[in-house]
Amino acid sequence: MPITTTKSAFWAGVRDGAPFVFVAGPFALLFGVLATEAGLNVFEVMTFSLAVIAGAAQFTALQVMENDAPTVIVILSALAVNLRVAMYSAALTPYLGRAPLWQRIFAAYLLVDQSYALSHAKFEAEPELGVPQRMAYYFGTCLLVMIVWFGMSYLGAAVGTQLPQDLPLDFALPIAFLSMVAPMVRTLPHLIAAVVAVVVGLLAVPVPYSLGLIIAGAAGMMAGAQAELMLKGRTP
Amino acid sequence: MSDSATLWTVIISLGVGSFLLRFTFLGFVGDRPLPAWLLRHLRYTAVAILPALVAPLVVFSGEDGGTDISRVVAALATLGVGMWTRNVFAAIGAGAATLIVLVYVL
Numbered sequence: 001m002p003i004t005t006t007k008s009a010f011w012a013g014v015r016d017g018a019p020f021v022f023v024a025g026p027f028a029l030l031f032g033v034l035a036t037e038a039g040l041n042v043f044e045v046m047t048f049s050l051a052v053i054a055g056a057a058q059f060t061a062l063q064v065m066e067n068d069a070p071t072v073i074v075i076l077s078a079l080a081v082n083l084r085v086a087m088y089s090a091a092l093t094p095y096l097g098r099a100p101l102w103q104r105i106f107a108a109y110l111l112v113d114q115s116y117a118l119s120h121a122k123f124e125a126e127p128e129l130g131v132p133q134r135m136a137y138y139f140g141t142c143l144l145v146m147i148v149w150f151g152m153s154y155l156g157a158a159v160g161t162q163l164p165q166d167l168p169l170d171f172a173l174p175i176a177f178l179s180m181v182a183p184m185v186r187t188l189p190h191l192i193a194a195v196v197a198v199v200v201g202l203l204a205v206p207v208p209y210s211l212g213l214i215i216a217g218a219a220g221m222m223a224g225a226q227a228e229l230m231l232k233g234r235t236p
Numbered sequence: 237m238s239d240s241a242t243l244w245t246v247i248i249s250l251g252v253g254s255f256l257l258r259f260t261f262l263g264f265v266g267d268r269p270l271p272a273w274l275l276r277h278l279r280y281t282a283v284a285i286l287p288a289l290v291a292p293l294v295v296f297s298g299e300d301g302g303t304d305i306s307r308v309v310a311a312l313a314t315l316g317v318g319m320w321t322r323n324v325f326a327a328i329g330a331g332a333a334t335l336i337v338l339v340y341v342l
Contacts, residue, residue: 051251071242075249081285082254087278089261090270108259168339171307174293175314179327181286182318193280194287201288220284225276
């Protein structure tokens with residue numbers, strides 16, 4: 001159905017974004033639980049989720065803090081995990097770059113995997129949309145996901161302390177990360193990037209200040225980018 | 237866990253840093269194209285950094301830095317099902333079920 005008004009664009013976004021509450025919800029819940037286990041109170045958990053809105057980066061920060069790494073390494077590691085949002089920002093800029101500044105500020109704040117993926121696909125498929133319709137669609141995709149994100153973070157923080165002690169929660173984080181990353185491994189360069197990062201990550205465990213993660217991540221990124229170039233060179 | 241000042245430093249820095257990552261292109265760059273090499277590297281951030289973070293947690297998951305076989309098998313189950321189904325929930329379910337069964341059986 002073609003989108004004609006800004007209002008219908010917004011509601012189209014809300015509809016398309018609805019299924020993603022089932023992705024965001026469990027991760028927000030898990031973050032609330034693990035952050036509470038790590039000693040954060042409800043207010044700290046909520047501020048964290050509200051300020052950062054990035055599951056993977058928040059989990060990384062928790063994990064690296066647990067390792068007693070220097071604060072600057074905690075921040076750099078979590079931001080490194082979040083580098084992909086810079087790529088999303090770049091990809092959306094041709095479509096939203098001409099919107100008013102205040103809208104772009106809000107759009108940037110709300111830029112997550114779901115809002116990027118849905119909006120980019122939509123803008124590509126319907127190039128006739130105007131900038132206000134695009135922005136409305138974009139904000140629509142964020143609405144339910146954000147409500148669920150904050151709500152489930154709160155629920156996780158609230159129930160976190162009441163969970164049975166013998167649950168193997170220490171391993172919830174690796175499972176969450178692996179489940180996020182496995183579907184992203186779509187091509188051979190992705191696989192090469194992941195394997196190189198794992199090998200370097202294991203070798204770099206003794207590197208001080210938890211810097212190993214950043215070294216391994218950089219090695220994996222370079223390996224992936226190189227592999228992509230070499231594979232492209234072979235196919236005419 | 238670190239003290240409260242450290243935690244707030246992390247929260248505020250991450251909040252500001254994440255916002256700047258998201259805003260850089262939308263806000264400052266406008267619709268100028270980006271260098272291809274930069275985009276090429278950014279494409280592999282998640283698939284590089286997340287496995288690098290998880291690998292030591294899986295390999296040194298046992299007590300005193302040893303390897304816990306239940307956790308390794310659970311990690312492999314998550315990874316295998318995730319790559320096979322491309323479904324986050326199927327992967328989490330497989331990993332969690334494997335871990336819980338192995339932890340209580342072994």
